[in-house]
């Protein structure tokens with residue numbers, strides 16, 4: 001565990017997940033024990049160019065807890081200009097720089113994991129963010145572009161030299177995207193190479209995985225992404241060995257998530273579509289789940305959705 005600004009004992013960090021890390025999900029994660037949450041990646045240029053139309057991009061929403069804003073882009077100047085806008089409007093506790101997104105659209109424009117092919121530019125971006133804020137700055141890297149260019153140690157040392165407060169490593173190459181296994185030995189190598197805290201990320205699905213990553217790599221904290229989908233309470237399971245979620249707990253967390261995401265929203269008719277994927281994840285493996293899934297697409301009334309969930313759990 002490590003301290004991030006005023007937040008002590010950070011040991012589990014929910015990963016930034018585009019299309020998923022919204023306010024409602026973050027509130028759920030906080031209720032499950034997350035001390036700090038990430039936004040999904042936000043375009044530095046998009047923030048700078050924010051017009052009235054997308055001003056919502058740079059406003060705090062219903063989640064007022066400690067928040068790390070992750071920026072992506074390729075132009076140091078855009079980062080430099082985006083940081084104060086974010087600081088004023090969103091009031092994050094820290095910034096993170098995305099150097100790992102493998103999506104074709106993102107790397108095609110020279111951002112995300114493409115930065116791992118250009119350490120000089122990546123350095124300028126870290127410098128730009130560092131010089132525009134007093135808040136902690138981190139970088140989230142992969143192992144490298146492909147198996148023939150594993151340059152994570154160069155990036156970790158660069159980040160440390162440039163004053164990053166900690167480093168997050170997801171030890172897959174860009175070429176792997178999300179396939180195969182993350183190579184935790186790379187987390188260990190980073191931990192041995194730098195003095196700043198190291199956050200390990202990749203393929204944590206259980207408390208056992210969490211403990212094994214800590215033991216095998218010596219990392220200071222663990223970041224969890226896909227393992228929290230349908231199971232945000234994995235955080236609670238890790239923090240409290242005696243906690244065993246039963247079906248009542250599962251039902252209640254689904255209903256709570258619907259309340260936060262849909263009922264409390266100004267646009268429930270829009271949010272009900274977005275919550276579907278979560279409900280599919282939550283109910284995976286539950287008996288009656290497959291017929292419920294096909295029914296789910298036709299439910300547009302949140303109260304009907306709540307009623308059906310109550311029924312599924314009482315069957």
Ligand SMILES: Cc1cc2nc3c(=O)[nH]c(=O)nc-3n(C[C@H](O)[C@H](O)[C@H](O)COP(=O)(O)O)c2cc1C
Nearest residue numbers: 015016017018040041170202203204224225226227
């Ligand atoms: C749907 C999805 C969206 C993601 N969005 C982001 C993102 O916005 N920023 C980022 O740094 N990583 C993003 N990632 C990568 C995750 O943060 C994480 O590094 C990766 O999923 C490995 O961790 P896991 O095995 O625990 O999921 C995303 C991954 C997925 C599956």
